Amino acid sequence: MLTFKDISYTYHTSNGETTAVKDLSFTVQDGQFVSVIGPSGCGKTTILSLAAGILTPSSGEIEYGGGEFGYMLQRDALFSWRTVEQNIFLPLEVKKRNTPEMRERAIALAEKYGLKDFLKKSPNQLSGGMRQRVALIRTLAAEPDVLLLDEPFSALDYQTRLEVCDDVQGIIKSEKKTALLITHDISEAIALADKVVVLSARPAHVVAEHEIDFGDGSPKKRRECGNFAATFEVLRKELGI
Amino acid sequence: MKNKHNYSREHIAYLKKQRNKKIIVIVSRVLLLVFILGIWELCAQLKVIDPFITSSPSRVIKTIGELYTNGTLFFHIGITLAETIAGFIIAVALGYAVAVVLWASDTVHKVLEPYIVVLNSLPKIALGPLIIIWIGTGYDAIIFMTVLVSIIVCIMNMLTGFLAVDKTKLLLMKAMGANKATTLRKLVIPASLPVLINTLKVAVGLAWIGSIMGEYIVSKAGLGYLIVYGGQVFKLDLVMTATFILCILAGGMYGIVSLIEKKVNKTR
Numbered sequence: 001m002l003t004f005k006d007i008s009y010t011y012h013t014s015n016g017e018t019t020a021v022k023d024l025s026f027t028v029q030d031g032q033f034v035s036v037i038g039p040s041g042c043g044k045t046t047i048l049s050l051a052a053g054i055l056t057p058s059s060g061e062i063e064y065g066g067g068e069f070g071y072m073l074q075r076d077a078l079f080s081w082r083t084v085e086q087n088i089f090l091p092l093e094v095k096k097r098n099t100p101e102m103r104e105r106a107i108a109l110a111e112k113y114g115l116k117d118f119l120k121k122s123p124n125q126l127s128g129g130m131r132q133r134v135a136l137i138r139t140l141a142a143e144p145d146v147l148l149l150d151e152p153f154s155a156l157d158y159q160t161r162l163e164v165c166d167d168v169q170g171i172i173k174s175e176k177k178t179a180l181l182i183t184h185d186i187s188e189a190i191a192l193a194d195k196v197v198v199l200s201a202r203p204a205h206v207v208a209e210h211e212i213d214f215g216d217g218s219p220k221k222r223r224e225c226g227n228f229a230a231t232f233e234v235l236r237k238e239l240g241i
Numbered sequence: 242m243k244n245k246h247n248y249s250r251e252h253i254a255y256l257k258k259q260r261n262k263k264i265i266v267i268v269s270r271v272l273l274l275v276f277i278l279g280i281w282e283l284c285a286q287l288k289v290i291d292p293f294i295t296s297s298p299s300r301v302i303k304t305i306g307e308l309y310t311n312g313t314l315f316f317h318i319g320i321t322l323a324e325t326i327a328g329f330i331i332a333v334a335l336g337y338a339v340a341v342v343l344w345a346s347d348t349v350h351k352v353l354e355p356y357i358v359v360l361n362s363l364p365k366i367a368l369g370p371l372i373i374i375w376i377g378t379g380y381d382a383i384i385f386m387t388v389l390v391s392i393i394v395c396i397m398n399m400l401t402g403f404l405a406v407d408k409t410k411l412l413l414m415k416a417m418g419a420n421k422a423t424t425l426r427k428l429v430i431p432a433s434l435p436v437l438i439n440t441l442k443v444a445v446g447l448a449w450i451g452s453i454m455g456e457y458i459v460s461k462a463g464l465g466y467l468i469v470y471g472g473q474v475f476k477l478d479l480v481m482t483a484t485f486i487l488c489i490l491a492g493g494m495y496g497i498v499s500l501i502e503k504k505v506n507k508t509r
Contacts, residue, residue, distance in 0.1 A: 071416035077409045094417045
């Protein structure tokens with residue numbers, strides 16, 4: 001379980017200070033998939049960096065039950081000089097858990113999600129959607145407990161986006177991971193999450209939280225649900241667009 | 242051309258055209274060289290130019306034969322080659338290490354930056370007399386000069402390469418909990434391999450400048466020495482011959498780096 005309690009964070013540069021986040025509070029339960037949406041530049045990425053411990057809050061507390069984070073970035077950031085397989089092993093090497101068992105499990109995960117024929121290839125030979133899938137498997141390789149996803153689909157074209165969206169949610173749910181995803185795409189937030197947190201403009205605080213219950217369908221199925229459009233409208237108004 | 246890939250007629254015609262273009266380029270290169278050497282030799286034979294001052298291809302070949310016969314050809318070549326290669330390796334290795342230190346500590350970098358800029362701008366040949374007095378007139382001084390000429394550029398080039406690493410990838414390493422050493426080993430060094438190759442290319446040229454410059458100032462042997470000595474006693478054949486050999490050696494060294502570059506690019 002991950003809880004933000006009255007978190008504030010201010011960026012300091014020689015040009016001045018910017019408070020990205022102020023008195024922000026929300027909770028992510030174990031096994032829950034939470035989407036965070038908000039206006040552009042409102043501090044969503046800051047929230048993930050705070051969660052991962054890369055940044056320390058200026059004030060407030062982050063309560064965390066323990067376990068490791070996996071951070072998936074906006075761009076796949078795969079290393080072109082390594083094969084797909086070697087890219088997947090990267091977190092194992094860094095965290096010094098590069099055992100044969102961990103590697104086998106990582107390969108099994110990759111094969112389970114359609115990457116079997118691509119393991120020995122160079123990332124350059126893969127399409128954008130495949131690369132993002134590899135990035136997800138890489139994030140999962142060290143078996144983190146919580147996944148932090150920073151607009152992981154924004155660099156993809158729309159069709160690929162819809163497909164990868166389905167894959168990612170499927171993988172996360174079947175591996176029973178907790179996930180915190182930030183996005184500026186309202187329909188994506190609704191399609192993926194169990195709960196949507198709406199942020200205000202900078203300095204960001206929580207404007208509303210919505211529990212999403214469209215059943216256990218895939219994101220594509222959820223988009224077809226009756227109250228999808230209604231929920232979309234509610235969120236759109238809350239974002240003020 | 243065997244059509245084992247089952248290309249269309251149009252593609253075969255295209256490939257043929259590409260091959261012909263390549264052949265024309267290679268043939269032209271050879272013809273150009275033959276042409277220049279031919280005109281040179283002809284003008285020298287017809288005394289349109291004075292071969293005493295300009296030498297000629299035939300005289301160069303004769304001089305090479307003479308040097309070979311009295312056993313000094315490979316001696317001089319060996320000396321200059323050894324100085325250059327030693328200086329090259331030291332400059333690249335040391336330059337790389339210093340660049341790593343500057344990358345690792347922003348403070349050290351900022352403190353040393355103006356000094357690096359000055360050392361880079363200073364023509365190292367100005368330090369020649371100082372080096373002779375401090376290090377002497379042996380091979381140490383020449384290698385020192387070779388290193389000096391090359392190292393600053395190596396440092397600056399590699400540092401730029403290190404700092405140009407994709408910020409997203411750096412964030413990725415940080416998010417995985419990597420410390421600076423791990424980030425260096427797993428990301429920065431492999432990512433900057435193309436920059437290293439480029440640095441090698443630049444360093445080849447500079448190393449030759451350094452070693453010849455060193456031989457001009459202090460030596461009693463080597464290709465640079467032959468040029469200076471030949472110039473002083475008006476044996477222009479010796480000067481031309483040494484210059485010609487230098488062209489081959491320097492070009493060859495650069496060619497080796499180019500081959501390494503091709504190999505590296507294949508794996509990326």
